[in-house]
Amino acid sequence: MKIVLRNIHKQGYKGDIESYLKEQGYTALKKALTLSPSQIIEEVKKARLLGRGGAGFPCGVKWEFVYREKEFPKYVVCNADEGEPGTFKDRLILENDPHLLIEAMIICGFAIGAEEGFIYLRGEYFKAYQILERALEEARSKGFLGEHILNSNFSFHIRLYRGAGAYICGEETALLDSLEGKKGQSRVKPPFPTFVGFKNKPTVLNNVETFANITQILLNGGEWFAQIGSSHSPGTKLYCLSGDVKKPGVYELPTNISLNQLIEEFGGGVEGELKAVLPGGVSSSLLTPDKLDVIMDYFHLQEVGSMLGSGAVIVINKDRCMVDLAKRCAEFFDYESCGKCVPCREGTKRAREILVNITRGKGELKDLELLKELAEVMFDTSRCGLGQSALNPVRSSIEKFSQEFEEHILKKRCPLGICSLC
Amino acid sequence: MKERLKQILNSYHNQREALLPCLHLIQKEEGGLSEEIALFLAKELNLPPVEVYSVASFYSMFTVKQQKAKYIIRVCVSLPCYLKGSDKILEVLHKELGINSGEVSADKKFFIEEVSCLGACGKAPVMLINETLYDNLTPEKVREIISQLKDENSTEEYSQTGL
Ligand SMILES: Cc1cc2nc3c(=O)[nH]c(=O)nc-3n(C[C@H](O)[C@H](O)[C@H](O)COP(=O)(O)O)c2cc1C
Ligand code: SF4
Ligand code: FES
Numbered sequence: 001m002k003i004v005l006r007n008i009h010k011q012g013y014k015g016d017i018e019s020y021l022k023e024q025g026y027t028a029l030k031k032a033l034t035l036s037p038s039q040i041i042e043e044v045k046k047a048r049l050l051g052r053g054g055a056g057f058p059c060g061v062k063w064e065f066v067y068r069e070k071e072f073p074k075y076v077v078c079n080a081d082e083g084e085p086g087t088f089k090d091r092l093i094l095e096n097d098p099h100l101l102i103e104a105m106i107i108c109g110f111a112i113g114a115e116e117g118f119i120y121l122r123g124e125y126f127k128a129y130q131i132l133e134r135a136l137e138e139a140r141s142k143g144f145l146g147e148h149i150l151n152s153n154f155s156f157h158i159r160l161y162r163g164a165g166a167y168i169c170g171e172e173t174a175l176l177d178s179l180e181g182k183k184g185q186s187r188v189k190p191p192f193p194t195f196v197g198f199k200n201k202p203t204v205l206n207n208v209e210t211f212a213n214i215t216q217i218l219l220n221g222g223e224w225f226a227q228i229g230s231s232h233s234p235g236t237k238l239y240c241l242s243g244d245v246k247k248p249g250v251y252e253l254p255t256n257i258s259l260n261q262l263i264e265e266f267g268g269g270v271e272g273e274l275k276a277v278l279p280g281g282v283s284s285s286l287l288t289p290d291k292l293d294v295i296m297d298y299f300h301l302q303e304v305g306s307m308l309g310s311g312a313v314i315v316i317n318k319d320r321c322m323v324d325l326a327k328r329c330a331e332f333f334d335y336e337s338c339g340k341c342v343p344c345r346e347g348t349k350r351a352r353e354i355l356v357n358i359t360r361g362k363g364e365l366k367d368l369e370l371l372k373e374l375a376e377v378m379f380d381t382s383r384c385g386l387g388q389s390a391l392n393p394v395r396s397s398i399e400k401f402s403q404e405f406e407e408h409i410l411k412k413r414c415p416l417g418i419c420s421l422c
Numbered sequence: 423m424k425e426r427l428k429q430i431l432n433s434y435h436n437q438r439e440a441l442l443p444c445l446h447l448i449q450k451e452e453g454g455l456s457e458e459i460a461l462f463l464a465k466e467l468n469l470p471p472v473e474v475y476s477v478a479s480f481y482s483m484f485t486v487k488q489q490k491a492k493y494i495i496r497v498c499v500s501l502p503c504y505l506k507g508s509d510k511i512l513e514v515l516h517k518e519l520g521i522n523s524g525e526v527s528a529d530k531k532f533f534i535e536e537v538s539c540l541g542a543c544g545k546a547p548v549m550l551i552n553e554t555l556y557d558n559l560t561p562e563k564v565r566e567i568i569s570q571l572k573d574e575n576s577t578e579e580y581s582q583t584g585l
Binding site for chain 2: 082083084085086087088090091122123124125126127161162163164165166167178179180181182183184240241242243244248249250278282312314316320325328329332335336
């Protein structure tokens with residue numbers, strides 16, 4: 001079942017406007033223009049499409065919030081800042097089927113009453129930038145974008161905006177600040193962007209993959225979509241398989257797939273022997289092989305103490321040292337913390353220091369308790385999701401692989417010979 | 423330069439949203455933000471100069487020091503690439519170019535930067551050289567790419583660096 005990648009998977013599909021038009025391109029927009037905004041929102045709500053950027057918030061509800069706001073102008077923003085390590089699905093869509101996103105954003109604009117939209121694109125996505133620029137131009141020249149779209153009273157413009165190398169700008173409020181030409185640091189929530197968004201106006205902000213589901217929902221109906229995959233979070237998901245797996249890549253599968261099926265049937269199995277999986281990137285908690293039966297939707301992954309996040313499934317085999325990997329994750333968050341709030345700014349730094357010490361044979365047993373406590377404090381007191389989830393992989397690897405940590409600390413020995421303890 | 427910046431500023435009606443697009447152009451053309459340009463932007467956008475600097479230094483793709491290199495090599499060091507040997511890739515680059523990460527080579531040709539995930543983890547390990555992505559890297563492949571870049575002696579325009 002392909003929804004998001006249905007075009008991309010077709011032989012010879014090029015992603016330009018001619019190819020797109022041959023595959024029902026812009027027919028959803030034509031249909032949308034014959035409906036009322038509330039009818040469109042009703043379909044999206046019926047589909048029960050959950051946001052695919054990580055938080056899993058119902059897309060239709062978000063659109064409805066903004067639709068009901070009386071403040072104008074309103075804005076549509078696409079989060080194309082894909083930066084969670086292990087996530088490489090949005091780039092696939094942006095480079096290979098840009099009109100799928102553009103059409104959905106126009107429909108969203110029509111539904112909520114916005115006339116302007118932004119695609120906030122990762123600064124390092126140079127190729128996608130060129131492709132999107134061209135696609136926007138194509139859409140304008142065919143009358144799908146701009147003034148009086150398809151001779152209607154509806155006008156909508158999209159601007160492409162480049163980020164500049166800051167992971168935190170993927171967080172929605174930091175993204176909005178960045179889009180306003182400021183440092184990308186997160187805002188206090190609430191108020192949520194649906195009420196106080198871009199330039200303090202009501203704003204729908206969705207991930208690329210979320211938008212990429214919209215045209216098919218409109219063409220086939222919300223009920224059709226709601227029947228696909230898991231009942232908790234219907235539809236398909238683009239799972240990004242990476243790490244120690246035989247066939248890494250992006251796989252679009254119904255959300256009721258199990259982790260085991262994903263790795264074995266689609267990923268061709270583990271490269272080596274399975275030790276652990278990070279099912280939602282380096283912000284999620286590790287799963288051990290006894291949890292392989294878990295269904296890969298938001299609800300079930302939370303039930304086993306982890307999360308789906310953006311769908312970055314990182315497979316780790318038995319040749320890996322968990323202390324070393326925990327240190328790597330801590331280094332990432334220390335580097336990417338935006339520094340706005342103390343728990344995260346200081347916490348990520350201390351966590352990295354402690355882990356570096358342990359990998360150098362200078363750790364103490366009480367460090368492990370300290371790290372767990374730090375994880376708790378950061379979860380409770382950090383201002384945004386980065387700090388709240390930064391120590392998930394660290395905490396879960398201490399819990400699940402305590403022996404490895406203890407060996408580094410007590411015996412000054414890395415069982416796998418990876419850390420050079422001196 | 424100022425003329426081109428003015429075009430960007432105009433397209434954003436001199437609102438501060440123009441700042442990041444301007445900084446991208448400056449980085450690409452001049453390899454960093456000079457004092458003169460910073461003051462110019464501050465004036466045009468009606469911002470204190472320190473605000474322009476603070477934004478420029480927040481983002482890793484911008485530098486406030488002008489630092490030019492013909493090739494900016496950005497090596498992904500995030501977990502999936504690390505699992506596939508990004509540290510070996512860095513080792514080869516350091517050795518072949520005689521510089522560490524964060525440094526420019528003596529001939530001003532190369533700059534190495536360690537960056538977070540580049541969204542190509544299915545083909546790890548990867549690196550970007552200027553705007554081109556190189557994936558499924560091996561030490562041999564990296565040596566080959568570098569020797570090709572070292573050999574060509576064109577004098578094209580220098581492009582951006584980032585810290
Ligand atoms: C630290 C951090 C980084 C994030 N990075 C991204 C990202 O790169 N892309 C994305 O779509 N959402 C990202 N998110 C989630 C966004 O804040 C937001 O929930 C999402 O873009 C909303 O769109 P959706 O409802 O369609 O998922 C990030 C969140 C946090 C806390
Ligand atoms: S939690 Fe971290 S990233 Fe988020 S606002 Fe605080 S310092 Fe910034
Ligand atoms: S981890 Fe290197 S590209 Fe994603």
